[in-house]
Amino acid sequence: MLFGSLARPGHPMKKFFWGNAETLKHEPKTNNIDTYTRLRDFWQRYYSAHYMTLVVQSKETLDTLEKWVTEIFSAIPNNGSPRPSFGHLTQPFDTPEFHRLYRVVPVRKVHSLSITWALPPQDQHYRVKPLHYISWLVGHEGKGSVLSFLRKKFWALALYGGNGETGFEQNSTYSIFSISVTLTDEGYKHFYEVAHVVFQYLKMLQKRGPDKSLCENMQLFQKEDFLTGDQLLFEYKPDVISDALNQLCPQRANLVLLSAANEGKCHLKERWFGTQYSEEDIDTYWSDLWASDFQLNEDLHLPEENKYIATDFALKAPDCPESEYPVKILSTQQGCLWYRKDDKFKIPKAYIRFHLISPLIQQSAENVVLFDTFVNILTHNLAEPAYEADVAQLEYKLVAGEHGLVIRVKGFNHKLPLLFQLIIDHLSDFSFTPAVFEMITEQLKKTYFNILIKPETLAKNVRLLILEHGRWSMIDKYETLMKGLSIESLSSFVKAFKSQLFVEGLVQGNFTSRESKDFLNYVVQKLQFFPLPHPCPVQFRVVDLPSTHLLCKVKALNKGDANSEVTVYYQSGARSLREYTLMELLVMHMEEPCFDFLRTKQTLGYHVYPTCRNTSGILGFSVTVATQATKYNSELVDKKIEDFLSFFEEKIKHLTEEAFSTQVKGKVKE
Template sequence: MKKLFSVWIRTLYTSDINQDLTRIFSGSTMPKRTKVRAAPGPGAKKVKPNPAPFSITNDFQFSPVPELMRTATVLQTPEKASTDKKEYRAIRLKNGLTVLLISDCTYPLDKLDEEEALLAAKEETAAKGELDDEEEVSLIFKQCWLKAFSCLVWIAQIYGGIAEGHPMSKFMWGNTKSLSPEGMTDAEMSKRLHSFRDRHYSAQYMTLAVQSQHSLDTMQEWVEQIYSLIPNNGLELESFKHLDKPFLNPRYNKLYRIRPTQDIYQIDLTWSLPSTLDRYRSKPLHYLSWIIGHEGKGSLLSFLRLSPQEPNSRIFKEIQEIERLDYMYKEEKQPCDNVETLCENMQFFPAERFLDGDDLLFEFDPDFIKQCTDALVVESVNIFVKTCDISESELDQVEPWFNTKYSESEIPSAWILACKDHVYSSEFHLPEPNLFIAEDLSIRSADIEGSMYPVRLVEDELGELFYKKDESFLQPRAYIQYHIRSHLQLQCLENSIMLDLLANCVLQLMVEDVYPADLAQLNFSLYASETGLVIKVSGLSDKLPRLMETILKHLTAMSDTIQESLFNAVLEQQRKNYYNHSIKPSKLVRDVRLI
């Protein structure tokens, strides 16, 4: 039983503290920097991977320093979901470091052993060799540049360059040139780096999250002994509020074009909006993205600039309830992922909101929402177009770091006039009330005993019904699979293709009606199998019958509702899917073997 301790600290610590952590936590080495491992090559040697730096083993010995015991200040306890069985404590050490302690005694110890053994096996497989320092640096930069060859990165760097005089306009990644400024010696670079560390890497700026199966008192004692040693420079956190408007310059509100590496056509519309970091309680951008990205009936991309309606409290309450249910009944994260997420949240939210501040909506703020919607106008939009239709000769500018060719021009007046045309405004409206949001969250008592395997409840001429009682999670969830068996698709190739077409046409027909169910965290799938048609639905059980009824309604009415244009589009896409499937060697070999 080894891996009982998961730790994530949001900022770095100095090398002397690193040595103290090495002394107290297991793992004979906590390297000063991460080693890069690569596939075996000339001169490569196999190296057994080091144990995880933040894991406590059976040979762990703790020697407390009395002066550091019970020196922390207890903060307000974070509010948690009613379904969360873990215990929490937020504290602030005497050096100013903020800590969240998480005691989880619900995770089986034997499962921890299994997971650690699996992880060790994966690490052993991955450990093919170590590189020397020069090769390591070269590989890091090579990987960085390879990742840079994507349109997303190119656009991000061009976009940052628009913010002239702002830190965003600097190189966002790093290479040998940016890390070796001309005219600067190694000694001077080292001095500047240490100066930066001393200014910004200080205990009062740091957050730490620790999750373990130990008690809160035990974890607090350990944390006080170890992390109280991190120095505090006594300085206030540097503020960058004077840099909150990076795009107030003539280069914004333009049309930018680049050639992508793939044959795609994409338009990105971007607006520079006020900061919302301090508006986590209302999350106005969450509200806006919910409406703009809605794909149900009356879905819209331009509603906000066409409609005079005010922010809608009914929609906000729907979003609020959906997020509350998702937070309450979400799947448990792995400890290592959980502490990483929470440690970052601790940088932005007060102690009582460490757990839910990033997920829940607490209050409706129509004034700020309107302030954001008023800014979404063509006069302040910036446009990036990715297309292969533009010639190289038209790309008359070059981004200096990635050498990306692009063009910059005024937005065509015809585009601006089209955006102001209200002729299609009547076709867009706000989303209708979501009928798939769960209301009844009670857990029904089953009238059968629990069993290891599903039990057959019904067997007649219409089919069979099996049921498996949940005795572990005890949540108002259900997982339902319907298998409509048929032998017709096995009679000939044409019938098999027809079944695929049936499933794909139904999926297209019902996309608007089932989209609200997807928003309400209900899941579904419909596909053709070798023995028939399969329908799966899952999620909070209250509205699952409504989702199933919606799917069956479209399935039974397909022949009356399908239009020829939609059918032809589905048919063409299915041809492409078959082709893409057949050109993959692994798929082709398997299919040929079955002939």
């Protein structure tokens, strides 16, 4: 809402989008406005068939679809009024207020810098998509990119650029292009330098001009483009791209600096949400520099050739008997491997998952935090060298699991081994600088803190803490981290972690069994670890809840947040795969009536949902309601959930075979 408030007076973007009692009740009453009549007038003027576009996708015949569409939609009125034009409302942010620096105090612990431009509307250029071209280059994370440079300076953790294509960011009066940088503590201190690096990169792009080799054939569209208009780049028009690119200059930018460190410096309050902020002119040194022909940065350049792009899409011949499920094809003291050749989809892709299991992690809260730190640094180290793989549609994920490091890679199988080997190489040769250690631990403090202040994530942590024996709480982890970790302790932990492991792997897709064994062999040969002396469990022991009502109430840690999270959990026990599937079907059948009963009719809150819970192999389900403590207390919400379950118990008794069969088919398609 702060951003919208910078628009010209009278522009729709300056309005309050959500609505509240003040705007929908009190203010209209003061001004003798009938809100309901206004709403009806708006509906009659704009809810008209000739303003709408309908797309129907189905396996049914065209005749059937035409019949359905006629029956269902022909009653929509057509008022015949001319389409409204908003041409007189362009350039809403061409104001002195927009081109300034705004400091904002966020709720979460985060440092971020947002640089935003308001461009002329770009929707008519959907076949060229100039903002897609620019955002792809700005958001690139490989060598020569903005983020790569900022990471080496330890100023940034992430960068996102582009246009969200929502009504606020793209409409017929303007288009937004924004670049958001997640800053480190050092980056916050040097936010002007961060902005300067962004402007240097944009200036480099402007001087070079559009490059056709970078343009992948990657109710605003023509009829023939309805299904693909928001995805594909149909045409290459360098003049359109250059026109958009040349408008991304420092003098036209809006800067927003979010940080809890702004507390005490922000004496203004946004009208609707009370967000604390301040506004000021851009520092004279930087405004003068950016107005001049400033030098380019030789470390910034366009992306290099990508070695991860697949060129071999041949399907491999099987070298072992087909199986319905993965089978264990290799087992040693150091690890085992499960394998299944794709014989159903028959596409040149594969999925690889490895779990590096160690009992060391759960021995103390400090070890859990050290493990989180280790995985975060490893992910940071891989960000630049593995980015090209991501561009080539190869995906990877490192997860700090409860009992080990989980490595997942998937995508076109041709170059997938290269990505897997890159990850294992970085794991084997793991190293870090004191600056990286400090940056990651500071960011981890913010991550832990943000988990603790959110009712939904705190509730999850408390629930698992009650159920899982031996789990360390987020409070334990946060307190351990705040006491401080040493570089020596992390180095010792990583050395110990890599020295004794059990590695379990899964390879599925377009690989032979022989090729699949190479993945496990590479891990063993590269890491040179000893086998575990005893088998290590990969799940927590779960508390067997007594058959009685148990209540746990935890006071939220964010005093300024009026939201409460009420979760009613029912434990079923250790069950078979069939019973787990039945529970999922039960919850699936519960979703709509749960939403209708607790949200639509009882209006307890926006977030209302049932969930099937698999807690370390123990089956259960829960119903969760996120509500406002200022409106409903937790006891009332708990009672309403119980009322719903009683209602649902009666409803499920009348479930027909046809309805059940429909749900089974729906679940199979998921």
